[in-house]
Amino acid sequence: xxxxxxxxxxxxxxxxxxxxxxxxxxxxxxxxxxxxxxxxxxxxxxxxxxxxxxxxxxxxxxxxxxxxxxxxxxxxxxxxxxxxxxxxxxxxxxxxxxxxxxxxxxxxxxxxxxxxxxxxxxxxxxxxxxxxxxxxxxxxxxxxxxxxx
Numbered sequence: 001x002x003x004x005x006x007x008x009x010x011x012x013x014x015x016x017x018x019x020x021x022x023x024x025x026x027x028x029x030x031x032x033x034x035x036x037x038x039x040x041x042x043x044x045x046x047x048x049x050x051x052x053x054x055x056x057x058x059x060x061x062x063x064x065x066x067x068x069x070x071x072x073x074x075x076x077x078x079x080x081x082x083x084x085x086x087x088x089x090x091x092x093x094x095x096x097x098x099x100x101x102x103x104x105x106x107x108x109x110x111x112x113x114x115x116x117x118x119x120x121x122x123x124x125x126x127x128x129x130x131x132x133x134x135x136x137x138x139x140x141x142x143x144x145x146x147x148x149x
Contacts, residue, residue, distance in 0.1 A: 001031070009097050012093035012094045012095065013092075013093065013094070014092045014093065014094050014096065014100060018092065018094075018100065019090075019092050021088065021136060022092050022102055022129065022136060023035070023090060025044070025129070025136040026087050026090065026094070026102075028044070028081040029041065029044045029138075030085040030086075030087060033069065033085060034045070034076075034082075034083060034085055034143075036073045038066045038070045038073065039066050040102075041065075041066070041068035041120075041127045042062040042063075042069065043062065043134070043137075044137055044138060045062055045065055045134075045137055045139075045141075046130060046132070046137045046138065046139045047061065047062055047115075047140045048060065048061060048139075049061070049062065049065065049125055049137065049138050049139055049140070049142070050140045050141065051065060051138075051141045052140070052141065052142050052143070053142070053143040053144070053145070054143070054144050054145055054148050055143070055145045055148055058138065059067050076110075076144070078122040079112075080112060080113035081110050081111065081112050082110070082113075083108065083109070083110055083111075083120070084108075084109045084111070084117075085106060085107070085108055085109075086106070086107045086108075087104045087105070087106050087125065088104060088105055089104055089105045090102060090103070090104040091103050095128070098130060098131035099128070099129065099130050099131070100128075100129045101127070101128055101129075102124070102126070102127045103124065103125070103126045103127075104124075104125050104144070105122070105124060105125070106122070106123045106124070106125045107119060107121075107122055107125075108120040108121045108122075120126065121145055121146075121147070122144050122145075122146040122147070123137055123144055123145045123146055124143070124144045124146070125141065125142075125144075126141070126142045126143075126144075127141045127142075128140040128141075132141070
């Protein structure tokens with residue numbers, strides 16, 4: 001996936017209802033992850049969903065995604081860290097029937113037990129979303145960490 005120039009008022013712009021649905025999807029998607037409900041989080045991807053990054057190897061499929069998240073949550077729990085994800089500045093473009101491309105900024109915040117919250121990382125997140133009988137799901141995600149080329 002390559003970075004796309006988004007013109008929210010131009011060709012492919014979605015209406016308020018779809019934009020609201022995508023916002024609700026992201027709220028659910030990040031809250032179940034941060035609550036360590038990794039199977040629910042993995043279910044927000046299509047069965048063959050892919051998560052790629054400029055910082056880590058690509059992960060494909062719900063089982064692999066859930067396993068990766070489970071390992072990360074175990075490490076955070078061992079270290080006494082609560083992690084929160086914030087997604088904002090979301091743009092959404094229609095790319096086909098029941099398909100959209102979404103782009104947003106992502107902040108990851110770590111809160112050590114008894115300590116102060118601190119910014120872990122800043123990234124750009126680009127998703128291909130598809131509407132299924134189970135709601136919106138991610139078919140492909142590309143995360144570009146701002147501190148890397």
